[in-house]
Amino acid sequence: MINYNKVEKSPVELSKKDFVSDQMVKWCPGCGAHAILAAVSNVFPKIGYKKENFAMVSGIGCSSRFPYYVDTFGFHGIHGRAAAIASGLKVANPGLSVWVATGDGDSMAIGGNHFIHVLRRNIDINILLFNNRIYGLTKGQFSPTTPMGSVTKTSPHGTIEHPFTVSGLVMGSQGTFFARVPDNNVKLMTEVLYEAAKHNGTAVVEILQNCIIFADKVHDMVTNRETKEDRQVILRHGEPVIFGKDRNKGIILKGTSLEVVEIGKNGITEDDILVHDMYSTNPGIQRMLGWMKAPDYPVAMGVIRAAPSESYDDLAERQIETAKKTSDIQSVNDLLRSGETWEI
Amino acid sequence: MVQKNAVRELEDVVVKFVGDSGDGMQLTGTLFSDVAALAGNDLATFPDFPAEIRAPHNTIAGVSGFQMHMGKRKIYTPGDMCDVLVAMNPASLKANMKWVKPGATLVIDTSTFDEKAIEKAGYTLSPLEDGSLDGYQVIKAPVTDLIKEALSDLDIDKRLAERTKNMFVLGILFYLFERDLELPLNFIGNKFKDKKKVVEANQTALKAGYNFGETTETIRVTFRVDPAPLEKGLYRNITGNVATAWGLLAAAERSGRTLFLGSYPITPATEILMELSKHKSLGAKVFQAEDEIAGICSAIGASFGGHMGVTTTSGPGLSLKSEALGLAVITELPLVVVNVQRAGPSTGMPTKSEQSDLMQALFGRNGESPLMVMAASSPANCFYYAYLASKYAMEHMCPVILLTDGYLGFGSELLRIPDVNDLPAINPPMADPNDPKYKPYSRDEKTLVRKWAAPGVEGLRHRVGGLEKTNIDGNVSTDPLNHQLMVNIREEKIARIADYLPLLEVNGEPEGDLLVVGWGGTEGALTSAVNRMQEEGKSISHVQFNYIKPLPKNTREVLSSFKKIVVCELNNGQFVNYLRMMFPEIPYNQFNKVQGLPFHVQELTDEFTKLLEE
Ligand SMILES: Cc1ncc(C[n+]2csc(CCOP(=O)(O)OP(=O)(O)O)c2C)c(N)n1
Numbered sequence: 015m016i017n018y019n020k021v022e023k024s025p026v027e028l029s030k031k032d033f034v035s036d037q038m039v040k041w042c043p044g045c046g047a048h049a050i051l052a053a054v055s056n057v058f059p060k061i062g063y064k065k066e067n068f069a070m071v072s073g074i075g076c077s078s079r080f081p082y083y084v085d086t087f088g089f090h091g092i093h094g095r096a097a098a099i100a101s102g103l104k105v106a107n108p109g110l111s112v113w114v115a116t117g118d119g120d121s122m123a124i125g126g127n128h129f130i131h132v133l134r135r136n137i138d139i140n141i142l143l144f145n146n147r148i149y150g151l152t153k154g155q156f157s158p159t160t161p162m163g164s165v166t167k168t169s170p171h172g173t174i175e176h177p178f179t180v181s182g183l184v185m186g187s188q189g190t191f192f193a194r195v196p197d198n199n200v201k202l203m204t205e206v207l208y209e210a211a212k213h214n215g216t217a218v219v220e221i222l223q224n225c226i227i228f229a230d231k232v233h234d235m236v237t238n239r240e241t242k243e244d245r246q247v248i249l250r251h252g253e254p255v256i257f258g259k260d261r262n263k264g265i266i267l268k269g270t271s272l273e274v275v276e277i278g279k280n281g282i283t284e285d286d287i288l289v290h291d292m293y294s295t296n297p298g299i300q301r302m303l304g305w306m307k308a309p310d311y312p313v314a315m316g317v318i319r320a321a322p323s324e325s326y327d328d329l330a331e332r333q334i335e336t337a338k339k340t341s342d343i344q345s346v347n348d349l350l351r352s353g354e355t356w357e358i
Numbered sequence: 359m360v361q362k363n364a365v366r367e368l369e370d371v372v373v374k375f376v377g378d379s380g381d382g383m384q385l386t387g388t389l390f391s392d393v394a395a396l397a398g399n400d401l402a403t404f405p406d407f408p409a410e411i412r413a414p415h416n417t418i419a420g421v422s423g424f425q426m427h428m429g430k431r432k433i434y435t436p437g438d439m440c441d442v443l444v445a446m447n448p449a450s451l452k453a454n455m456k457w458v459k460p461g462a463t464l465v466i467d468t469s470t471f472d473e474k475a476i477e478k479a480g481y482t483l484s485p486l487e488d489g490s491l492d493g494y495q496v497i498k499a500p501v502t503d504l505i506k507e508a509l510s511d512l513d514i515d516k517r518l519a520e521r522t523k524n525m526f527v528l529g530i531l532f533y534l535f536e537r538d539l540e541l542p543l544n545f546i547g548n549k550f551k552d553k554k555k556v557v558e559a560n561q562t563a564l565k566a567g568y569n570f571g572e573t574t575e576t577i578r579v580t581f582r583v584d585p586a587p588l589e590k591g592l593y594r595n596i597t598g599n600v601a602t603a604w605g606l607l608a609a610a611e612r613s614g615r616t617l618f619l620g621s622y623p624i625t626p627a628t629e630i631l632m633e634l635s636k637h638k639s640l641g642a643k644v645f646q647a648e649d650e651i652a653g654i655c656s657a658i659g660a661s662f663g664g665h666m667g668v669t670t671t672s673g674p675g676l677s678l679k680s681e682a683l684g685l686a687v688i689t690e691l692p693l694v695v696v697n698v699q700r701a702g703p704s705t706g707m708p709t710k711s712e713q714s715d716l717m718q719a720l721f722g723r724n725g726e727s728p729l730m731v732m733a734a735s736s737p738a739n740c741f742y743y744a745y746l747a748s749k750y751a752m753e754h755m756c757p758v759i760l761l762t763d764g765y766l767g768f769g770s771e772l773l774r775i776p777d778v779n780d781l782p783a784i785n786p787p788m789a790d791p792n793d794p795k796y797k798p799y800s801r802d803e804k805t806l807v808r809k810w811a812a813p814g815v816e817g818l819r820h821r822v823g824g825l826e827k828t829n830i831d832g833n834v835s836t837d838p839l840n841h842q843l844m845v846n847i848r849e850e851k852i853a854r855i856a857d858y859l860p861l862l863e864v865n866g867e868p869e870g871d872l873l874v875v876g877w878g879g880t881e882g883a884l885t886s887a888v889n890r891m892q893e894e895g896k897s898i899s900h901v902q903f904n905y906i907k908p909l910p911k912n913t914r915e916v917l918s919s920f921k922k923i924v925v926c927e928l929n930n931g932q933f934v935n936y937l938r939m940m941f942p943e944i945p946y947n948q949f950n951k952v953q954g955l956p957f958h959v960q961e962l963t964d965e966f967t968k969l970l971e972e
Pocket residue numbers: 074075076077078093116117118119120121144146148149150151152157
């Protein structure tokens with residue numbers, strides 16, 4: 015449920031054009047970021063909050079240009095620090111719907127520390143993680159998610175670093191919400207962003223974004239329209255994890271791992287297929303689903319984890335409310351006169 | 359021979375309590391100070407913690423101390439050399455004899471002077487027997503044995519008895535200074551309210567110590583320090599760090615903006631974070647961040663959100679905050695940064711004080727990045743300067759760095775408790791909801807200050823950020839002339855704060871032979887030294903800077919009115935070089951000390967005398 019107590023609802027119905035800014039969009043033609051903008055402009059009016067209550071915070075990178083392109087309050091921060099800035103903003107004013115736009119470098123290299131800690135605290139913000147697996151703005155150096163062996167401007171002989179799997183990092187940081195979407199499925203992205211907004215806590219939405227200039231087709235194996243039905247599985251809560259062009263493949267839990275099976279073969283029926291529980295607080299199976307990699311597995315899309323949990327900002331407000339009700343010290347004058355004092 | 363119980367009346371006296379970390383010296387010193395304050399003395403205190411949490415027993419590294427200076431006149435510093443030293447073990451005596459005045463009174467717990475402890479302290483012979491203490495009034499008290507005797511009627515275990523040693527010694531001191539026991543007895547009763555045994559043991563030990571003082575043959579002189587002529591009012595004893603925290607809270611209350619602190623623990627600034635964490639009933643939001651960068655960035659986010667954003671730290675932490683400070687400069691958001699300076703570079707000497715972050719505060723950022731820099735100059739005035747730093751930050755929409763230091767932060771003095779409603783009003787320039795004329799960088803003509811428009815307020819949607827923006831509209835711009843304009847505006851905006859600052863006040867004649875210049879935490883020592891020399895009829899005056907950027911408007915005039923100037927700092931000459939840059943026509947002398955120690959009055963008067971004679 016959307017926590018309407020926190021963020022005030024708009025008295026009038028808003029539409030997509032309410033969120034279009036007057037700034038010129040400067041991403042390269044064909045960049046996957048355009049689709050993310052489209053999805054956000056779709057979903058903000060649907061979420062239904064007052065226009066003034068949306069705040070968009072970003073770091074530095076192509077992705078971090080985002081706040082200029084939506085007509086909300088915006089803060090374009092410094093490299094890596096969006097999560098920290100957004101944390102302060104949300105804790106200061108829990109009545110805002112705070113969105114972070116960040117890149118793979120911004121969030122997981124220079125900003126890695128803030129990323130894991132905002133997740134651990136579960137501050138109620140939404141993070142749009144534009145994962146193009148490259149440093150776009152600085153023109154093509156490898157990032158923490160660049161595939162091993164990739165040739166980039168700073169790895170002419172191929173990278174020798176193991177990339178992060180974003181879901182692994184999020185769940186390792188005890189994140190309560192994780193979703194993944196390809197940039198060429200705006201409909202799914204819109205649905206997922208809506209779920210992220212509903213979640214009370216830090217919601218990370220990893221978008222497999224294509225950087226047409228510096229890492230073109232880096233997600234192609236997964237997102238290519240020709241093959242995507244076999245390379246992606248779209249998870250829906252309460253439904254069996256089925257995929258494939260003919261919807262005849264599925265995921266089962268065998269022993270302690272997941273396995274791809276074909277329905278109708280070796281006696282497998284739809285009843286054997288794993289049913290997705292995104293609300294489970296136990297991250298065990300969600301972790302495994304998030305970890306699935308092509309070509310051996312389909313890559314999981316949609317909301318993988320949405321575990322209900324208390325948010326930091328709610329807890330912080332509650333502590334203050336309680337203290338205000340119970341403490342003898344109600345003003346700084348009280349404080350100055352508390353403890354040992356004497357008259358001269 | 360002086361008769362026993364001759365009473366010596368003192369203007370002021372420095373008492374230092376030293377012992378092993380576990381001996382409770384901080385509590386002892388605090389209680390002794392409270393009693394002095396209640397008796398009407400002015401006072402200042404300073405704790406001397408060991409760097410280690412639990413250093414080995416009976417070693418020099420494990421010595422913990424508490425110094426207090428009380429008097430019947432205004433007290434400016436915790437004092438240099440002590441008149442009375444209370445030493446609980448050989449190591450603490452050994453470590454502190456160099457801070458003792460000739461002829462001072464030593465109160466020594468002799469029961470700890472066994473062979474092993476004497477050797478561990480680095481003595482070859484017992485100092486009690488080798489004649490090295492001749493010339494002092496030495497009060498030897500075998501405290502452990504005396505306590506055993508005093509507590510023998512009570513059913514008290516050995517460990518608890520051991521822990522009342524400090525109270526016994528305190529009893530001796532109360533006798534030595536003719537203090538009434540009522541207050542400390544009540545204090546003990548309140549502190550250990552629910553532990554009847556503990557109260558009984560401590561109260562008995564305290565009284566036994568007092569009686570020991572009365573009966574021992576070794577006390578030849580007792581002391582009297584009459585009340586100081588303090589202004590009438592309600593008082594409390596307060597450390598600089600607590601005063602800073604409370605000043606911030608007062609500013610939040612008066613401005614109507616909620617305080618948001620984003621901070622990461624670091625010595626000697628941590629107390630501010632800990633203190634503010636206690637005051638949720640005043641609405642303070644305290645965010646213990648994952649690092650200093652998150653500390654300042656969360657505070658900037660909160661400021662963007664219309665809160666009074668604050669971050670507190672010490673030198674190394676300020677280094678980490680540099681980039682984000684630039685962000686606060688360019689977004690023109692209010693931000694208070696408290697830097698409790700310590701000895702550097704790098705980790706340096708965390709528990710030792712220094713004034714060596716001035717250049718970092720002024721210039722330690724990329725780009726032309728002006729912000730306001732100010733400094734508190736006594737533990738109690740940390741309250742006012744924290745309040746004023748917040749006022750300037752909010753009213754002028756800029757970051758303000760408030761420099762204090764470990765010496766101020768840990769030190770304490772008496773604060774005459776103000777009524778918060780009497781403090782200067784704080785009027786943040788909030789934008790009106792739905793103001794059709796609102797633009798993020800439109801400015802007040804006189805102050806160049808932009809409006810503060812928080813998310814959630816209708817009709818004020820805008821963006822700010824680290825990229826250069828056009829003046830007024832706030833659109834991203836790399837236009838050369840716009841950048842020049844914005845650089846100039848940001849500089850001029852800070853410069854114009856000078857219109858709202860008090861003028862420098864000279865202690866002494868407004869012109870003369872020598873002007874002593876200081877800034878921040880050295881005020882007490884410089885005032886004491888200059889006052890002493892003024893009493894001797896020397897042509898010497900003193901001015902202490904609390905505002906560094908911008909400087910008070912009469913700075914040039916004041917500096918130009920003396921034959922000689924000496925700028926005294928606990929660094930290698932950072933303020934003097936700033937003054938050389940600002941007023942190059944004036945010749946400066948400088949006196950610097952970088953030892954992690956405060957100035958001693960004697961070394962200052964020596965230096966000033968030399969300069970006057972040259
Ligand atoms: C402190 C700092 N270091 C380095 C940079 C340079 N820099 C800007 S963006 C960037 C990487 C951006 O990569 P990513 O976060 O993946 O964003 P993308 O451009 O790919 O969307 C770097 C290294 C900077 N702006 N600030």
